[in-house]
Amino acid sequence: MSRIPLPSLKRLPRYLNVLESFQSYGTDTISATDIAEELDLKPIQIRKDMAFTGIVGKPKVGYDVGALIKAIRDFIGWNDISPAVLIGAGSLGTALMRYEGFAKRNLNIVAAFDKDQNRNSDGRSSTPVYPMERLPAIVAEHEIEIAILTVPPAAAQEVTDQLVKLGIRAIWNFSSAEIQVPPHVVVRREDLSEGLAVLCVQLHELDETREKK
Amino acid sequence: MSRIPLPSLKRLPRYLNVLESFQSYGTDTISATDIAEELDLKPIQIRKDMAFTGIVGKPKVGYDVGALIKAIRDFIGWNDISPAVLIGAGSLGTALMRYEGFAKRNLNIVAAFDKDQNRNSDGRSSTPVYPMERLPAIVAEHEIEIAILTVPPAAAQEVTDQLVKLGIRAIWNFSSAEIQVPPHVVVRREDLSEGLAVLCVQLHELDETREKK
DNA sequence: TAGATTGTTAATCGATTAACAATC
DNA sequence: TAGATTGTTAATCGATTAACAATC
Known part of the structure; x- marks a missing residue:
């Protein structure tokens, strides 16, 4: 087909x-x-x-x-469970960890990682947050192929390079940064400003058609 | 043009x-x-x-x-400030309130609203969270045209109807629900499962091309 | 059987890409 | 001036829509 x-x-x-x-x-x-x-x-x-x-x-x-x-x-591919890691436990990362919709689609965020030790697990969330040092072990242990990237734009490429080295093959990029990966890795950008731009222009077009009447 | x-x-x-x-x-x-x-x-x-x-x-x-x-x-339209309200102060809603990218594009979330009183402002966030009852007053006072919808799917249509009644003309729908609006209102769906589906299939296609070698 | 709905083949529409003249 | 880059016009590509035969 x-x-x-x-x-x-x-x-x-x-x-x-x-x-x-x-x-x-x-x-x-x-x-x-x-x-x-x-x-x-x-x-x-x-x-x-x-x-x-x-x-x-x-x-x-x-x-x-x-x-x-x-x-x-x-x-x-949603009938098979896909284990994933999440990098960057800021507010967006935390929101994604708690998002119920992922479980329905068999995406399982095994663990989150953050450079900032203050963001490490306090037990309130069901997804553990570890320091970056533990990333290689967890990825290997769970044979993880998917990473969710919610770090600040400035850190995006550096973290991406790490992920690629660890064998990650799919990156869901929520940062606004454009990241470079080798051809055997897929990237999906999830850029909020894209949707905002469409909404703003459509709202504007609405005004224009109204004025024409 | x-x-x-x-x-x-x-x-x-x-x-x-x-x-x-x-x-x-x-x-x-x-x-x-x-x-x-x-x-x-x-x-x-x-x-x-x-x-x-x-x-x-x-x-x-x-x-x-x-x-x-x-x-x-x-x-x-990003050179003019657009005031907006956010409905649903759950984890995703809170993450969006804190998102720095919106300020850069002149989207100003004036206030958030939630049915659950426990989520009302505790002063830690810069965006105030009010009970739903205050929505009409705030929308009128700031002449708000844009609403960000981060409520559970089951509540989406009901809240949408309220927003439309208050004169909201653009709704950024982060819930997975399909909402109905009159023709003078624009809706932009922001559905995470869409991006996840694309990522999953692309990852799968990667495997297939590799196997063909 | 008659009518409704599928799936296929062809036509249309819209976005991307190519070719190239204009120009700083 | 010569070369690089723009903007326009035409060609290609891909997705949507239409038409219709097949069929439960």
């Missing part, structure tokens, strides 16, 4: 939300039209996206909700 | 990061090639994007760094 387009991939978690909600109400089958209505999308787009996950529906009936959930989770 | 494509708009904040970094080193002019190198993009794409902001460069010389920063910030 051909590789899924990035926009399609980004929609899959939204489908999952809708499906899980339908499932909790006891609905067994769902049509592309049903999902489209919930998400303000076109049914044809949902059908196209579903095809990438390998699921097949039944004409007239629709898709089996349980099977569809399984297919999407399998496709993304 | 025609409306900017969404992908171009999302790149503007990244350009800003690069430009501010160059400016701090005292660089006066910058070429599209310079920016492209920093961000792993093609120069032609930067030139196209810049055109949308209205800036003009000088052949052979490049763009004036200061003028370009101003043009981008003007275009996004």
Whole structure:
């Protein structure tokens, strides 16, 4: 099968939300039209996206909700537990440690690390916070491939280099810094200012269309 | 001028990061090639994007760094202060209150609100946290148009309806819930599971290309 | 059976990239 | 002046949407 387009991939978690909600109400089958209505999308787009996950529906009936959930989770890799480390136990890092949504998607933050000793575990959080020195041992012990980066921008590249050396292969970069990695490592930027820019411009465009009336 | 494509708009904040970094080193002019190198993009794409902001460069010389920063910030609306409220003072909400990046982009979180009285201001944070009852007064007093939504998914729609009634015109939705708003209100979803899905699949694709060797 | 919904093939739309003339 | 870089116009690429046959 051909590789899924990035926009399609980004929609899959939204489908999952809708499906899980339908499932909790006891609905067994769902049509592309049903999902489209919930998400303000076109049914044809949902059908196209579903095809990438390998699921097949039944004409007239629709898709089996349980099977569809399984297919999407399998496709993304959310049926297997992924252990991860988090670097930078500031306020954003701490918020992510406590985020319940990760457990639902089988992302398990095994431990967090911080240069600042004051941020080390006080037992209030369920995720332990260790000094940076313990990072290599934990990564090796749990065979961790994923790192969440919530350090200040100035420290991002240095920490990235460490992570790469330890064999980390996927970095979720929440810092605004642009980090460089070798080709066998993937990076996903999660930049808040991107979303803010879109919101600001859309708000502005709203004013303009109103003024034109 | 025609409306900017969404992908171009999302790149503007990244350009800003690069430009501010160059400016701090005292660089006066910058070429599209310079920016492209920093961000792993093609120069032609930067030139196209810049055109949308209205800036003009000088052949052979490049763009004036200061003028370009101003043009981008003007275009996004980041030269004017935008007052905002934040609803839901949980760990994510608190992290956003403390996020320094917002001040740089002139987003000013005037106050946060929470149903839970225990989360009300203890003076440790610079952003006050009030009970929901005070929301209408604060929104009116500061003529607030932007709301940041960090409540649990189950409460998202109810809070959204309140916000819309109070005249809020832009909602930055950090909850995983799909919220419905009238056409004169813009919503920007900021869904972490989207980024996680992309990261997981990219990591998986990495394995596959390696195995093919 | 008749009608609704899927999945496929083709058409459209929009963003990226290429080519190149203009110019400092 | 010569060379580098911009901005514009055209070509390519990829995603969305439309049309429709297949089918439960």
